[in-house]
Amino acid sequence: MPNLSLTKTPIPKQPVEERIHNFDEVELGYTEELALEEASRCLNCKHPQCVQGCPVNNMIPDFIAQIRENNLDEAYRIISINSGLPAVCGRVCPQERQCESRCVRGIKGEPVAIGRLERYVADRHYSKLNAKPEIAPPNGHKVAVVGSGPAGLTCAGELAKIGYKVTIFEALHVAGGVLVYGIPEFCLPNYVVQREVDNVTSLGVEILTNMVIGKTLTVSDLFERGYEAVYLANGAAWPTFMGIPGENLNGVYSANEYLIRINLMHAYRKEPDTPIMKGGTVAVVGGGNVAIDAARAAVRLGAEKVSIIYRRSEEEIPARREEVKHAREEGIELMMLTNPVELIGYDKDDPKYGFVKSVRCIRMELGEPDERGRRTPIPIPGTEFTMDVDTVIMAIGTVNNPLIKKTTAKLEVNGKGGIVADRITCKTSREGVFAGGDVVTGPATVIAAMGSGRLAARSIDKYVKAKAEGNAEW
């Protein structure tokens, strides 16, 4: 008999008044009892729409059925067929726009909490993990992976499992890419990412940190060093600004910088030397997950007031619903249909000269839909107003980094600087060079990057073996 509750089984969380003072994970995860309760809400549809809604077509009803049987090893095995990073995706996927948006239970009530169940399976799996993963004997082929984010880790892991000697080249001093420097501890704890990284190294993958491809070594250098294929998965993390006056004032951060100081350099703890501006009034510009993450981090750093300024309405906010809800619970003000037009600094005779003092905004209304179907925000004349701020965080998106393009001959890029690659084969314009994840698509989701890493591994395997037999086509 299925559980007919119209709402998701609530997930235990840190109480708001506690969590705004720490960076620990907010959602604590389902217990066995709660997971069984939620799993029995799944109707095990004959033609499951949730699977179609998942970018990697996870066999969702199948793994949920195994949870009901308390057969978690089998549940994990089923997820693993299509997903490499379930502990991560269960936490950060925008399920409300993917699997859960298609769930029949969502027609009348809330959909099955697929993300929470996926996380439950992955966390339980790791908490009792001791078996060594199966690895094929070495096949003698070497592959280089550039970047250790979700796409790179997945591709490297998949190739290692089938016998490849894989080296990941990471520019920063730790592996994990955006999972480490971008997503805060309270959404995705570092230990969860580290587990995935350890998982990949336990398959024999070598990770070299402090290696900027395009600087320390070029793509050509990698081929000269005997790598037979190169997978570019270095993301798209060049922050953009609005181009309004005052953006270079002190106290104005890109969201990347703000979150890197916190997540990568641990500026929120006492011991590290990396400084960050804390407290006061904080305005975050943007409506994506990064904007929400930055705003919630600001709360935890002791800000008295945090506002998110977004030019469209709450309906259009691209961030995960769950995180918007959390942000609101944590006292963050959502200033919708508002856009900054200028950042104003302190006067010359003020001791804080050089720092941002206020932000001048204008109210917006929504006009006609653009080519992507999103209604275009239009400024309403005469509605400007000014609000005082101590810190402004620009979270309006990132674009591609030019480093690899500049130093790699014959590598085609699109108008936005993204590497042109086939979505299925991941092949670029240069033989032996594959690419996937954000570096191809522009900023997207962890699961899309992970999916691309899997496709790339298959395609690289095919190419390297064909090449060894002397009949590789490009």
Add this chain to the structure above:
Amino acid sequence: MFTIVKKRALTSTVTLMEIKAPFVAAKARPGQFVILRAMDDDERVPFAIAKCDREAGTVSIIFRAVGATTEKLAHLNEGEAVQDLVGPLGMVTKTEGVSRACVVAGGVGSAIALPIVEQLKEQGSSVTMIVGFRSREEMILEDEFRAASDRLIPVTDDGSCGGYGSVTVPLKELYESGEKFDLVFTVGPLTMMQKVVETTRPYGFPCTVSMNPIMIDGTGMCGGCRLTLHRDGKDIVSFACVEGPEYNGYEVDFDEAIFRNRMYGKEELHAHEAACNLFKKEVM
């Protein structure tokens, strides 16, 4: 980990450190820098590459213990290691076609000038060098600069080296005497570089400045190093870590850059004090 193979005190407060980093040494060119992290929990701090020995696989940095990281670095010894070192970062100095260069360097930042001057010398350019320090004791790399330049003009705040006061005094004298340069290159404190640019502007010689903004990753991810360039009536934002650190000095908004470098003045002072306490050293 990156082993410190040599450590040498250049003055009582300035240290040269030669660090094993074969990948970086194989690629480093004049004008480039590295980012290093002395230990876990330390900041990522950029340092100019002062010397590079491809055969030994080492790069050398020169620093004064003015902050928490440099203080901790100064307490590491030969045989010990720094946690992380990444590079070479930034663009390479453009020296092609330069026949008469004037290199104006000040303070500990003049380290980055050494490979540039050596490169100019190697390609047969005539090089005049003006170096500015607080006093004779503070002067670094004198022999190296003398060997790599055709003419070395040292100035100090106290006149202990002959020249007195600012580097722009002899610089202006050179210009006034009719000397012509097809490259004026300057590196050092921002206020000094700004003065060099303004001194040079009326003469119109190409003037390159080597900027030293605050940065974290050094690969274009944080944007902390951004600066404004005034070009053709427009303001352009540039990330110095990837697009710099060298710029056309006439375009750089120095006032903004000076403010940006002071953003964490208070926090840096505090962190340095904490580091000094750690080593039971009196804060200077």
